[in-house]
Amino acid sequence: MNKNEITLSVCRELARARKGKGMSQSALAAAVGCKQSQISMLESGQPEKIAEETVVKIGELLGVSLAPASEAGTAVSSIPLPRLEKGYCPDCQCPGNVPYEVGGRLLFWPTLQTGKRCAYCGEVLETVCPSCGEPVRGGACCTSCGEPLVTPVLPEGIRPGEWAEERRRMLRELRGLISGQGPIERGGDA
Numbered sequence: 614m615n616k617n618e619i620t621l622s623v624c625r626e627l628a629r630a631r632k633g634k635g636m637s638q639s640a641l642a643a644a645v646g647c648k649q650s651q652i653s654m655l656e657s658g659q660p661e662k663i664a665e666e667t668v669v670k671i672g673e674l675l676g677v678s679l680a681p682a683s684e685a686g687t688a689v690s691s692i693p694l695p696r697l698e699k700g701y702c703p704d705c706q707c708p709g710n711v712p713y714e715v716g717g718r719l720l721f722w723p724t725l726q727t728g729k730r731c732a733y734c735g736e737v738l739e740t741v742c743p744s745c746g747e748p749v750r751g752g753a754c755c756t757s758c759g760e761p762l763v764t765p766v767l768p769e770g771i772r773p774g775e776w777a778e779e780r781r782r783m784l785r786e787l788r789g790l791i792s793g794q795g796p797i798e799r800g801g802d803a
């Protein structure tokens with residue numbers, strides 16, 4: 614298996630299979646021994662960020678064939694999920710995560726949600742910090758280790774500030790249409 618052969622459609626299929634099992638990115642990461650952010654990158658079509666053998670394990674675990682020509686693997690039993698309190702959506706492109714720029718760095722302020730899946734996009738919610746594993750308490754970064762909760766996985770060459778601004782404008786319109794609620798800005802920029 615060569616990672617270069619892993620197509621975008623396979624990456625999408627891996628994400629679809631994981632969600633179908635109700636497994637969060639972090640649960641899958643724990644099961645195969647990698648980081649949640651690497652799962653996020655993989656599912657976004659960047660398999661080069663993750664060890665080849667790990668990708669193979671993920672394919673086996675989810676019952677997804679990595680190469681179009683090979684036979685589909687058989688699914689193994691899914692990993693039991695921890696009991697959920699409040700979670701956040703790990704998908705940086707999700708409308709539940711509001712992007713903003715701090716010193717050229719793109720951060721995301723997640724909407725904390727109850728339940729198992731994201732109300733906005735259907736992704737399985739994460740409840741702990743991807744870096745240190747502490748439960749999330751709100752905010753863009755972990756209150757224990759300070760690392761960002763949502764990993765930015767964005768196209769090359771974007772300008773974080775401009776992208777974040779455009780994105781917030783879009784989200785405001787989107788949410789206004791859905792719920793009639795006011796702006797979702799959290800202080801700072803008017």
Ligand SMILES: [Zn+2]
Pocket residue numbers: 702703704707708709731732733734735736
């Ligand atoms: Zn979401």
Ligand SMILES: [Zn+2]
Pocket residue numbers: 742743744745746747755756757758759760
């Ligand atoms: Zn942390």
